[in-house]
Amino acid sequence: MGFSIKTYNQIAERGLARLAQQDILCVESLDRADAILLRSEKLHGVDFPPSVRAIARAGAGVNNIPVELCSARGIAVFNTPGANANAVKELVICSLLLSSRGILPGIQFAREQAVDDRAALHALMEKQKKQFAGNELFGKTLGIVGLGAIGSMVAEVALGLGMKVVGYDPALSVEAAWRLPNQVERMEGLNNLLSVSDYVTLHVPAIEATLNLINADNLPAFKPGAVLVNFAREAIVDYKAVLNALDSGPIRHYICDFPEPAFRNRQDVTAMPHIGASTQEAEENCAVMAAEQLADYLLNGNIKNAVNLPEVSMPRVPNTRRLTFINDNVAGVLGQVLSVLAEQSFNVVDMMNKSHGDVAYNIIDMEGDVPENIEFLIGQIEHVTSVRLI
Numbered sequence: 001m002g003f004s005i006k007t008y009n010q011i012a013e014r015g016l017a018r019l020a021q022q023d024i025l026c027v028e029s030l031d032r033a034d035a036i037l038l039r040s041e042k043l044h045g046v047d048f049p050p051s052v053r054a055i056a057r058a059g060a061g062v063n064n065i066p067v068e069l070c071s072a073r074g075i076a077v078f079n080t081p082g083a084n085a086n087a088v089k090e091l092v093i094c095s096l097l098l099s100s101r102g103i104l105p106g107i108q109f110a111r112e113q114a115v116d117d118r119a120a121l122h123a124l125m126e127k128q129k130k131q132f133a134g135n136e137l138f139g140k141t142l143g144i145v146g147l148g149a150i151g152s153m154v155a156e157v158a159l160g161l162g163m164k165v166v167g168y169d170p171a172l173s174v175e176a177a178w179r180l181p182n183q184v185e186r187m188e189g190l191n192n193l194l195s196v197s198d199y200v201t202l203h204v205p206a207i208e209a210t211l212n213l214i215n216a217d218n219l220p221a222f223k224p225g226a227v228l229v230n231f232a233r234e235a236i237v238d239y240k241a242v243l244n245a246l247d248s249g250p251i252r253h254y255i256c257d258f259p260e261p262a263f264r265n266r267q268d269v270t271a272m273p274h275i276g277a278s279t280q281e282a283e284e285n286c287a288v289m290a291a292e293q294l295a296d297y298l299l300n301g302n303i304k305n306a307v308n309l310p311e312v313s314m315p316r317v318p319n320t321r322r323l324t325f326i327n328d329n330v331a332g333v334l335g336q337v338l339s340v341l342a343e344q345s346f347n348v349v350d351m352m353n354k355s356h357g358d359v360a361y362n363i364i365d366m367e368g369d370v371p372e373n374i375e376f377l378i379g380q381i382e383h384v385t386s387v388r389l390i
């Protein structure tokens with residue numbers, strides 16, 4: 001039986017082609033879809049039909065997906081770590097420059113002057129250009145909050161531009177630490193970072209711990225005249241507190257990817273329409289990675305880059321059927337499943353069992369004629385949340 005995927009948002013053609021190559025259909029309706037592939041569509045409150053076994057975000061953040069509910073229902077949730085990091089890095093560096101010199105107002109000024117005489121126009125520009133002068137990034141301090149895929153790339157370029165870089169990331173993984181340039185000075189607390197940085201850029205996920213991470217309590221800790229850059233998520237910054245801090249200090253500019261009505265006509269806020277990852281390269285990288293991960297999960301039960309399940313991959317053995325199941329990570333479930341298989345006299349040729357927090361995932365390859373009702377039998381076992389016979 002073929003698989004079908006409900007897609008939301010504009011998914012790059014190269015990613016969709018990977019699905020077509022595997023005979024996986026993209027469908028309009030969620031009703032009988034096996035999986036969902038999306039970018040920023042909000043899935044909170046969506047009633048997933050039982051057919052849905054996996055959701056893939058062509059992007060880094062998964063805050064638009066009800067991950068906890070998916071885990072409880074045995075739905076795998078994938079993302080594409082690092083696939084759009086370069087695009088965001090480039091726009092962050094652009095933002096540092098935009099906030100340092102009168103680039104946007106200067107261009108606007110030049111565009112608006114209706115002076116036909118060339119000499120007069122040139123003279124006007126020379127006279128007025130002092131309004132658009134600014135400062136250099138060289139020698140300034142950049143504070144990076146979140147030193148993962150994007151944070152570490154931003155650090156590297158900023159160091160190349162002659163900036164001093166300080167970082168804060170209490171949850172830094174060993175892998176991310178390896179990627180980080182060793183000139184980045186690690187700060188012990190967020191306020192320490194805020195107090196020494198001329199520019200602060202945020203690269204953390206939107207999770208409970210980062211909600212309003214920048215708020216009325218810590219905004220006074222910023223260096224006078226500092227710039228705040230937010231290409232992470234709107235929920236990480238209390239924007240009302242930021243507007244107060246722009247009005248009465250200490251910060252002088254807020255650059256973000258998340259416009260608010262209250263930002264309209266403010267010269268000290270530069271808000272872009274969530275375009276951090278909007279490059280052809282990033283969109284293709286994300287779509288291809290998400291499509292390949294979904295296809296491997298649907299066709300083979302292998303898991304790569306799931307945020308709620310362990311990394312599991314087992315080569316297929318010819319002439320076997322593969323049973324995969326997800327269960328609450330409690331003792332005895334695998335034993336019960338193996339007993340059911342033994343009662344049916346199936347010969348297990350290979351198997352794998354791994355856990356990730358409260359959830360466990362299993363692959364069992366079996367020889368012989370495995371009837372489809374094995375899914376039903378295994379699904380009856382307490383704590384099993386999802387079963388597939390592939």
Ligand SMILES: NC(=O)c1ccc[n+]([C@@H]2O[C@H](COP(=O)([O-])OP(=O)(O)OC[C@H]3O[C@@H](n4cnc5c(N)ncnc54)[C@H](O)[C@@H]3O)[C@@H](O)[C@H]2O)c1
Pocket residue numbers: 059060061062081082084085088145146147148149150151168169170171172173176203204205206209210231232233257274275276277278
């Ligand atoms: N604007 C856009 O279009 C766009 C594009 C890509 C990513 N994003 C956002 O940026 C976020 C980061 O992306 P990434 O690819 O670098 O992710 P990543 O997972 O590689 O890095 C996130 C880092 O944040 C750290 N972190 C977690 N909690 C923290 C905390 N309380 N304080 C400091 N650090 C903390 C983690 O340890 C990790 O190192 C994503 O979750 C997403 O929300 C936005």
Ligand SMILES: O=C(O)CC[C@@H](O)C(=O)O
Pocket residue numbers: 039040058059060061062084274277278
């Ligand atoms: O799809 C996009 O354009 C945005 C993706 C971005 O928000 C992410 O979390 O990776």
